[in-house]
Amino acid sequence: MSLAFALEKEVAVAAVLRACSLTSSVFNKLVKNEKLTKDDKSPVTVADYASQGVIASILAKAFPDDPLVGEEDTKDLRANPVMRDRVVELANEALSADLAFGDNVQWGIGPGQARSAEELLSAIDRGTYEGGSSGRMWTVDPIDGTKGFLRGEQYAVCLAFLVDAQVQVGVMGCPNLPADASNPEGQKGCLFVAVRGQGAEQRTLNNAKPIPLSIPKFEDKDIRVLESVEKAHSALDVNERVAKILGLTRPSIRMDSQAKYCSLARGDGSIYLRLPVGSGYEEKIWDHASGSLLVEEAGGIFTDSRGQPLDFGRGRTLGVNYGIVATGRDIHPRVIAAIKQAQEGGKNDASSEGKL
Numbered sequence: 559m560s561l562a563f564a565l566e567k568e569v570a571v572a573a574v575l576r577a578c579s580l581t582s583s584v585f586n587k588l589v590k591n592e593k594l595t596k597d598d599k600s601p602v603t604v605a606d607y608a609s610q611g612v613i614a615s616i617l618a619k620a621f622p623d624d625p626l627v628g629e630e631d632t633k634d635l636r637a638n639p640v641m642r643d644r645v646v647e648l649a650n651e652a653l654s655a656d657l658a659f660g661d662n663v664q665w666g667i668g669p670g671q672a673r674s675a676e677e678l679l680s681a682i683d684r685g686t687y688e689g690g691s692s693g694r695m696w697t698v699d700p701i702d703g704t705k706g707f708l709r710g711e712q713y714a715v716c717l718a719f720l721v722d723a724q725v726q727v728g729v730m731g732c733p734n735l736p737a738d739a740s741n742p743e744g745q746k747g748c749l750f751v752a753v754r755g756q757g758a759e760q761r762t763l764n765n766a767k768p769i770p771l772s773i774p775k776f777e778d779k780d781i782r783v784l785e786s787v788e789k790a791h792s793a794l795d796v797n798e799r800v801a802k803i804l805g806l807t808r809p810s811i812r813m814d815s816q817a818k819y820c821s822l823a824r825g826d827g828s829i830y831l832r833l834p835v836g837s838g839y840e841e842k843i844w845d846h847a848s849g850s851l852l853v854e855e856a857g858g859i860f861t862d863s864r865g866q867p868l869d870f871g872r873g874r875t876l877g878v879n880y881g882i883v884a885t886g887r888d889i890h891p892r893v894i895a896a897i898k899q900a901q902e903g904g905k906n907d908a909s910s911e912g913k914l
């Protein structure tokens with residue numbers, strides 16, 4: 559008997575691996591005019607567009623009827639012929655490279671599988687689906703942590719498959735993440751895969767051997783918060799109050815992208831904390847779908863800052879923003895209590911009540 563969603567998993571892994579080879583090779587070649595600033599003032603590069611082009615083209619071939627919620631669209635790209643041509647070239651290089659392990663020409667990848675410019679651009683625009691609560695759906699963040707990518711730090715290529723708003727498959731490629739956090743100068747490049755009910759695992763980007771992941775129990779002295787590098791994305795001052803209330807002594811781990819969820823799932827850190835900055839920003843489903851399943855399948859909990867579940871069926875965003883918290887099961891209630899206390903003013907820092 560084959561496992562549920564085996565084909566979706568296989569296609570997602572192949573698509574993310576190809577996109578990762580593209581993003582890693584582009585980083586060294588990226589030049590000044592290969593970046594745009596979007597309407598929300600955030601950066602987007604040829605690598606973001608090309609990565610979405612690769613993933614969306616593979617999905618279009620393998621699952622032509624499945625809708626896609628993707629971060630990028632081609633509105634600005636079509637107005638910039640130099641960048642547009644570069645995106646088409648890069649995506650085609652990645653789509654038509656020699657077949658790698660696990661690839662299948664039926665999904666339109668491998669030698670001779672290049673797309674026309676219009677085919678690629680419309681593949682990217684398949685990602686304009688508005689989302690929803692019923693049926694099959696994919697969501698892609700072609701480069702999560704574009705700012706980290708541009709700094710040469712952490713980023714993740716993220717793809718998730720959902721049915722009736724439940725994430726069923728989550729795949730994340732982290733080309734700059736050390737395979738072993740205790741050896742930061744060692745081998746880099748990890749792939750994380752989770753399927754609901756089938757567990758979470760890590761592989762390296764060039765080795766198919768999976769290592770199962772489960773969130774360890776931490777002693778108080780080892781607990782570390784995982785938080786954004788960008789101050790505009792998460793209320794780092796409130797995080798600091800939460801850490802104080804919990805009596806944490808180790809410094810937080812600041813890292814861009816969903817690589818934070820990956821780090822949580824393998825026990826590099828213990829509390830993913832993302833509290834709203836108060837700007838009215840709504841979290842996007844592609845920024846959390848794959849990470850949420852990885853954490854849950856590694857035995858953890860993924861909720862908002864009140865401890866309530868998050869709903870991937872509301873559209874392209876998660877709706878009103880109460881922040882996001884992911885931890886192991888044992889410490890979650892105390893973290894939620896500490897957040898409440900911190901948000902109410904954080905006056906009783908290190909009180910025994912919230913202490914872990």
Ligand SMILES: Nc1ncnc2c1ncn2[C@@H]1O[C@H](COP(=O)(O)O)[C@@H](OP(=O)(O)O)[C@H]1O
Binds near residue numbers: 702788790837842845
């Ligand atoms: N005001 C805000 N609050 C929370 N997240 C924000 C934000 N502005 C942008 N983001 C999101 O933060 C993501 C990066 O998360 P992190 O801070 O954990 O690295 C960005 O993903 P992209 O880089 O894919 O655009 C973007 O979607």
Ligand SMILES: [Mg+2]
Binds near residue numbers: 602
């Ligand atoms: Mg972005």
Ligand SMILES: [Mg+2]
Binds near residue numbers: 699701702703844845
């Ligand atoms: Mg993102």
Ligand SMILES: [Mg+2]
Binds near residue numbers: 606629700702704
């Ligand atoms: Mg992105």
